Amino acid sequence: MAAANVKDVAALARVSIGTVSNVLNRPEIVSPETAERVMQAIEKLGFVRNDAARQLKAGRSNAIGLVLLDGANPFFTEMATAAEDGAARAGFSVIVGNSNEKKDRESGYLNLFEEQRVRGILISPVGNVAPRLRRIRDHGIPVVLVDRTSPDSSFSSVSVDDVTGGAVAVTHLIDSGRRRIAFVGGAMSIRQVSDRLQGARIAVGMRADVSLEVITTAALVVSEGREAGRAIARRPASERPDAIFAANDLVAIGLLQGLLMEGRIAIPDQIAVIGYDDIPFADASVVALSSIRQPTRLIGETAVEILLEEADDPTLEPRHVVYQPELVIRDSSGGPAA
Incomplete structure (x- = not known):
């Protein structure tokens, strides 16, 4: 059975094709009674307008x-x-x-x-x-x-x-007494990541006694953060950072999982962690996650x-x-x- 068209709708509703077009595109200029009759005909016939054709014309x-x-x-x-x-x-x-x-x-x-x-x-x-x-x-x-x-x-x-956001995150870690900070995230071709790292470097550059290690990941996902957390947990205690700034919350949540599962690292006593975005899951993670909130x-x-x-x-x-x-x-x- 052929699909219904505008002519079929007009015939059933006993109106012109132009009136059907007005009901579909400018309903405010059509009387309520006429518009109702056209809509009933559309529903009865199962008419679906060709939006691609309409766009081509408009x-x-x-x-x-x-x-x-x-x-x-x-x-x-x-x-x-x-x-x-x-x-x-x-x-x-x-x-x-x-x-x-x-x-x-x-x-x-x-x-x-x-x-x-x-x-x-x-x-x-x-x-x-x-x-x-x-x-x-x-x-x-x-x-x-x-x-x-x-x-x-x-x-x-x-x-x-994001530059300011990165600086705020790392300044918070420094102010809480952290001195060996790691930035975890990637790829650096993503502007948001590179900007957040730039902010971290600005904050670290203001303190001669603070170091910054950069750990890149293949993607900004939980699994990549988890692997980075496990790798950090396997290091000797003297070689671990005492704080981590993650490029986003997904990486940060993965880091928490890796640190806690692999090495039973005490968070935040041994390693503090802060993320970025403040997604809805941040305060419901295995340890409630500090983060940089975006509107x-x-x-x-x-x-x-x-x-x-x-x-x-x-x-x-x-x-x-x-x-x-x-x-x-x-x-x-x-x-x-x-």
């Missing part, structure tokens, strides 16, 4: 593309939910793609979103994709960077001052707001919103130094 979509750096990280999923909420209030939907820190997947989603003529793209990029994003913008699709600043300020961005929902909502403004007016100058991080102290760093 030259724009009611969807926003969002490319997440790591969809498994609760920070990004919460940010995506906030973006969806903000978009819905403006009458838009959000299509989410997870690059999983892989450049080829990121490129594939950018191809898809450009082909679908989305209203705009929000992206937390894996590396430097500025040339590609410029081409997309030149084709009439605005782009806003999320949880990242624009290196040359040519794109609007909504981010957190996650505000980031997502603000990014959508800026994107839709630029979609309506491409002549707007790029905006750069930078939020300040907040130190949250819990059990994992709150005890005495070794």
Whole structure:
């Protein structure tokens, strides 16, 4: 049986094709009685409109593309939910793609979103994709960077001052008496990671009696943190750090597991640990995790707001919103130094 079309709906509802189109696209100009009759015909026929054809005719979509750096990280999923909420209030939907820190997947989603003529793209990029994003913008699709600043300020961005966040985390560890600090996380090609490490180095550089060891991981996930924690726990006590700053909370939670399971290291008495993002699981981990909190929902909502403004007016100058991080102290760093 052939699928119902607009003509079938119009015939059953005893209205013109133009009236059906108005009900679907501009219902406010149609009388409630007529709109109800058309909607009953749509439901009876099981009509599904061809949104791709509508977008081709209109030259724009009611969807926003969002490319997440790591969809498994609760920070990004919460940010995506906030973006969806903000978009819905403006009458838009959000299509989410997870690059999983892989450049080829990121490129594939950018191809898809450009082909679908989305209203705009929000992206937390894996590396430097500025040339590609410029081409997309030149084709009439605005782009806003999320949880990242624009290196040359040519794109609007909504981010957190990760350099300051890194400095705040390590300053807290130093102020609690720690002197042998390790930074654990990677890859360094991810801007957020390198910025947080830069902040850590700034804080350490202000104290001649404090050292900083950098331990890279293949990804920002719990399993990588667990392996790093086990490796640290197997060291002689004199060669272990007395504090660890993890690049994000997932790595920090893995570190806690590795330290406690492998070497029964006392947290925080022997090694203090602090993470970054303050995800919902941070205070429910095996030891309540200290962390650097980001205004996650505000980031997502603000990014959508800026994107839709630029979609309506491409002549707007790029905006750069930078939020300040907040130190949250819990059990994992709150005890005495070794």
